Amino acid sequence: MDTFPSRSTDWSRAERSKDMTAETAVKYVTETPQEDIERVKNWINSEEYKEKNFARQALVINPPHACQPLGAELAAHGFEGALPFVHGSQGCASYYRSTFNRHFREPAAAVSDAMTEDGAVFGGQNNLHEGLENAYTIYKPKMIPIFTSCMPEVIGDDLTAFIKNAKNKGIVPQDFPLPYANTPSFNGSHIHGYDSMLLSILQTLTEGKKVEGRCTGKLNLLPGFDCNTGNYREYKKILEAFGIPYTVLADISEVFDSPLDGTYKPYPGGTKLDEAADSINGKVTMTLAPFSTTKTFTWIKENYSGKHVSLPTPFGVAKTDEFVLQLSKLFGKPVPESVKAERGRAVDAMTDAHQYIHGKKFALYGDPDYLLGYVSFLLEMGAKPWHIICSKGSKKFQKECQALLDGSADGKGCTIYLSKDLWHMRSLVVTDPVDAMIGDTHGKFAARDANIPLFRFGFPIFDRVNLHRAPLVGYQGAINMLTTICNKFIEVRDETCEDKYFEMMR
Secondary structure: OOOOOOHHHHHHHHHHHHHHHHHHHOOOOOOOOHHHHHHHHHHOOOHHHHHHHHHOOOOOOOOOOOOHHHHHHHHHHOEOOEOOEEEOOHHHHHHHHHHHHHHHOOOOOOEEOOOOHHHHHHOOHHHHHHHHHHHHHHHOOOEOOEEEOHHHHHHOOOHHHHHHHHHHOOOOOOOOOOOEEOOOOOOOOHHHHHHHHHHHHHHHHHOOOOOOOOOOOOEEEEOOOOOOHHHHHHHHHHHHHHOOOEEEOOOOOOOOOOOOOOOOOOOOOOEOHHHHHHHHHOOEEEEOOOOOOHHHHHHHHHHOOOEEEEOOOOOHHHHHHHHHHHHHHHHOOOOOHHHHHHHHHHHHHHHHHHHHOOOOEEEEEOOHHHHHHHHHHHHHOOOEEEEEEEOOOOHHHHHHHHHHHHOOHHHOOOEEEEOOOHHHHHHHHHHOOOOEEEEOHHHHHHHHHHOOOEEEOOOOOOOOOOHHHOOOOHHHHHHHHHHHHHHHHHHHHHHHOOOOOOOOOO
């Protein structure tokens, strides 16, 4: 007689069926033999692989630059009461903000109109208007600089019309400053976005403010895209030693490095809007970052009163000398004794420590203005800037950098690479070794593979703390760079020396 199967039999059949289904659904991964792993590891360190790596064109791997909107946001943060506004997707805005959060360990207050698929189809005007209304009403900023991400640029949103319509509808007052910049992420880099946004802000704030015959007596200083708050303070220290009144365009020093005093300030620091507006009547306007203020400075030369001076970022003694002597000449003031003393200390420090850096080879990457500074400083110390990568560099940058190399015996054999990334850099440092790398956090993997130190100067720096507070410019900056580099080389010697009686005095 037939009987019903027991519960245990049912369970057993069910389990077997599940196992059979799993076997047919899961594709097991085959482990790569260790010898294949070693073969590939050795191959990617070879000249053969380097040749293939440098032959690629369409693919970019770990580029040492960010996108235009990120640079635009930094420029926007540099003004009093400014609330950066991203016309684009919320995810893009989160990327810009989190990058600044991680670098400065400070909040980056910014908003987005959160464009989605609907905006991509029908345009983003409704998003922009609703976002402006909320931002103006809730956060009460003094200015809302607007810039774009990829989506509105691809579909061709007309910001000029959108902003005009917003004011005509009464969403924001007619006289409320809404500077805006088109900053497509797929073109240029963060320095170009910074330039476009700074230009728009100055055009907006200075409109109708030029007064014939008026002179503020001030220096307008443009530091450019610089995420080292210590650099801004170093500039101010030098200017205050001279007794030169100044306006920094744009000043992020307090925005991203304000004191923790128990009081929440939604908009700490930034250049005063009335001072920025009056900057068009300044005595001298000086850029210290020609490559990240190109469009802005061209417009300034055509519209601002007074003299216009473009200088390289003052890294090292020679470039700082140039900056200091220009200040003395332009304002008819002698170089202060405190500045002379600081120069003397920098030269003394370089003399004391030159033997630890002289003759060593370095691989460099970063922004054009910073790279020229690194090269100048290293050549002063008798070091060799052996591999120089500027991922968004121009022929103008290449020419200026090559002139620096040609002007020193230590520049012989050094090579400049344009439009290359950090995977190219890896091939360079493993096939043509150097003693160290200089750049931001993203180069740490190439440095690790090459077993060399990475000196973290520039932006962004995620894996160390407080480095943005130590100035790299001026005479003090030269001392800081020198101390960081030389002490690391001494530490490496200490850690790797097998002689237990190795002399304590280096």
